[in-house]
Each structure stands twice: as structure tokens, then as C-alpha cells.
Amino acid sequence: MSFLRPEDHTKPWTGRYYPYDLVKELFIAVGVIALLAVLLTVLLSSPDEKPSTIAQWSQQKPADFVTAAVKELDGASGTAEYGPPYNHSSKSVQHFLLLHPQRWLGVSHPIDTERDFVVGPLETIPNDAALTAALTQYKAAPEKQKKEWAEAYAKPLEETATAEEEKKTPPATVSESNGAVTVKLSGDAGPVPVMMSSLLALAKSGGVDGSLLTSRQFFQTDYTKPLLFMADGGLLGERAEEQHLLGKQWGLMNETGSYPGQPWLWLYALWYQVEPMKSSPNADIQVLLIMSVLSLAFICIPFIPGVNMLPRKIPIYKLIWKEHYRESGGA
Numbered sequence: 001m002s003f004l005r006p007e008d009h010t011k012p013w014t015g016r017y018y019p020y021d022l023v024k025e026l027f028i029a030v031g032v033i034a035l036l037a038v039l040l041t042v043l044l045s046s047p048d049e050k051p052s053t054i055a056q057w058s059q060q061k062p063a064d065f066v067t068a069a070v071k072e073l074d075g076a077s078g079t080a081e082y083g084p085p086y087n088h089s090s091k092s093v094q095h096f097l098l099l100h101p102q103r104w105l106g107v108s109h110p111i112d113t114e115r116d117f118v119v120g121p122l123e124t125i126p127n128d129a130a131l132t133a134a135l136t137q138y139k140a141a142p143e144k145q146k147k148e149w150a151e152a153y154a155k156p157l158e159e160t161a162t163a164e165e166e167k168k169t170p171p172a173t174v175s176e177s178n179g180a181v182t183v184k185l186s187g188d189a190g191p192v193p194v195m196m197s198s199l200l201a202l203a204k205s206g207g208v209d210g211s212l213l214t215s216r217q218f219f220q221t222d223y224t225k226p227l228l229f230m231a232d233g234g235l236l237g238e239r240a241e242e243q244h245l246l247g248k249q250w251g252l253m254n255e256t257g258s259y260p261g262q263p264w265l266w267l268y269a270l271w272y273q274v275e276p277m278k279s280s281p282n283a284d285i286q287v288l289l290i291m292s293v294l295s296l297a298f299i300c301i302p303f304i305p306g307v308n309m310l311p312r313k314i315p316i317y318k319l320i321w322k323e324h325y326r327e328s329g330g331a
Helices: 022-044 054-060 062-074 101-105 113-122 129-140 143-165 192-204 207-213 224-231 235-242 263-271 283-299 307-313 316-320 322-328
Strands: 174-177 180-183
Touching (some): 054 207, 054 224, 062 113, 062 174, 113 129, 113 224, 180 192, 192 207, 263 283
16 A cells, blocks of 8 residues: 655745744633632532422421331331342342342442431430330330331331322321421320430431441541431422432433433443333332443454454445545555
């Protein structure tokens, strides 16, 4: 293959020279780039939304907070039934055929929703005789009795929440007044009403946030427990829906607000909109396996017979480099 050089551009320059200030140009370039960066940040950056807290949740949606808290108490919440890595529950463990990675990895971040989300924070409240008596009664009761108390308190709350979701008139068993939640019980709830009332007051003061963030580390950077607690309620779901972050839009990923998010994630999000993954309780592991197979196939393209011959059979590169081939006379 021969290469033609129509003109020699390597000859020494014989024309006129002009003075050139490289430092001045550097400062001008840096200034222009900095100005553009600031301007584009103001116009196009995502809004800096304030993080949700349990205190905010309990203040804005006290009935929802109490509903989630009593589910944590009787082990009926999403976190309590999640399984590894948080607990040994098997109700929500995902698997595919013989693959059970969630169970294989085991419980690495143990969470006892009754102890961590309810009883533990309540034990931090000092000088409250009624609460102390309620906790003593609750902890001394057998597991069956504890569950009956929690279910008796949770039943009217769940009926009210279901009616609101279905846009029906809720039964007059739950009322909110001045941030307090009053539940009309049809059965014996034991010490649970006192515990829930105290937990709601503690949450509003920020005490539950502080209790769930306490760890042996110097920097409190593990937000797993407060996030899981809030996820069992309705606050995070409402915020996600407002910001279009529920993943229900085909081929579109969003950041906070209406700003487009990471475009490379659309392929992951797509599979959650397609059956059988859309309605499968094992959707996460199914999507993970699909993306693993596709990624492996992409990596192995040079070794797949037939596919690795496509660049030669369909010489697109010649169209891209047509000027080069025309001048060089290459075939």
C-alpha cells in the first residue's frame, strides 16, 4: 500500500513571526471555562433537595409513621420480611432456578426491626414512668401475646390506609389532632398504644434519627437503618413519585426533578417494564442475569464466529475513511 503526500508540510517556516503571550491566553481560557462552568451549573444542574428524615416523616405524616412503626413491632414490614442481608426471613428471598445468591451470602447487616426501630429508641427516653411500665410489660410477654397486641393496634390503621389508597371514606377509627394519632381499638392492644405515642413524640424531636445513627464508628455515615425504616412508610414513595423516580417510564432515567439522569441505565430499567420481570418477585436477579449475559456477549464479540467477520463483510470503515483510501489508492 502506497501513501501519496501531495504537499510537504515539514519545510521550515520562512514567513513573518508575531509576538504571542501564552500566559495571557492561558488566563483567558481558564476564565472563560470557569465562567461557562458556573453558568451551566446554575442553569442545568440538578436541584439540591434536602434529605428526608424520620423527624420530617413523623411531623408531616404521623399516622403513616405509627402504621409503619407497629408493623416493625409485629414483624410484618417490608424490612422485617426482606431476608438476607438483614434477617433470616425467607418471604422475600429472590432466586432463579438453582441460584440463591441472597441466601448464600447470608445475613451481613443484621436488623431486628422490633428492637432496632421501636424498643431500642424507646429505652433512651428517661424519667417516663408510664413508658417504663409499658416496656416492662411488653418485654416480659411471650411472642404470641406481643403479636396479638401489635395486630390489634395495627388493624384500624391498616383499614384506614387501605381506604385512602382506594379513595374510599376511611372508617372513623384513626384521627390526627395537633400531630397526635388516636386509634379506636376493638381489641386489647396492651402496652402498644403507650409505646407508639412515646415513639411518635421521640421521632418528632429527632431522637429516633439519632438513635438509629448511633454506631461505634467515629463518623456516622451508615444510614441503612433510618432509610429502611422510612422505606416501610409512605414518605419516600411520595417523594419518588413527585420526582418521577419510580422507574415507570420506558427508556428514561431521571435525577431529582425533571432532569435526565444516567442514560446508560436505561437498558437496566427497560427489563423491569417487560414480562415476566415486570410482575415477578424475582425481578432483580432476573435482570441481573440478563445484563450479565448481554455484557459477556459484548465482551466476546471478537471470538464469536460469524459476528467477528461482520466488519470485513460490511466495510463501514471504508466509508468513514474514504478520503484516505481515495488519496492513498488503497483497496
